[in-house]
Amino acid sequence: MSKIIKGVLDGHICDRPYEQSANVFFHCMRKMDYLKEILKEQAIYPRYNIENVSYLQLNKCDNIGIPIVCFCDIYITKLKSHIKKYGGYGIGLEKKPEIEDKLTPILYVNESSYLFSDFREVLEESID
Numbered sequence: 395m396s397k398i399i400k401g402v403l404d405g406h407i408c409d410r411p412y413e414q415s416a417n418v419f420f421h422c423m424r425k426m427d428y429l430k431e432i433l434k435e436q437a438i439y440p441r442y443n444i445e446n447v448s449y450l451q452l453n454k455c456d457n458i459g460i461p462i463v464c465f466c467d468i469y470i471t472k473l474k475s476h477i478k479k480y481g482g483y484g485i486g487l488e489k490k491p492e493i494e495d496k497l498t499p500i501l502y503v504n505e506s507s508y509l510f511s512d513f514r515e516v517l518e519e520s521i522d
Contacts, residue, residue: 417489419465419497420473424481432485438463449505450514454521467499 421438423429432438440461448456466476467489477484493499503510 415467415489416469418470418486419467419489419492419499420470420476420484420486421463421465422473422477422480422482422484424483426483429483429485438485447517450517452514452518452521458517465497465499 421432440463442459443462444457445460446456447458464480465487466473468476470486487497503513
């Protein structure tokens with residue numbers, strides 16, 4: 395498979411190789427049973443993670459549960475420290491088809507951005 399992604403550069407669609415990350419999403423876990431479940435079910439189910447959202451300054455809560463599945467896209471040669479923290483079992487998924495199938499990589503939000511204020515507003519409304 396080609397390590398090609400579609401990108402927009404100066405208004406033009408272009409093909410370019412992955413340069414800053416691997417062409418695979420890795421999902422690491424601590425238990426072999428988790429990996430067996432993924433292979434048996436042919437699905438990776440999200441687990442709820444409690445996230446501190448106090449920085450959003452919501453009126454009624456500082457923590458929310460978010461359904462999440464964590465992936466990394468670091469090169470396999472750089473996985474050693476990641477495995478120490480997240481577990482020595484894992485599965486890799488080719489990045490391009492997963493993105494085309496609507497998998498969303500992590501999103502970092504600048505606190506002064508419109509996205510931050512929109513996210514805060516939606517959460518505030520859903521809590522009320």
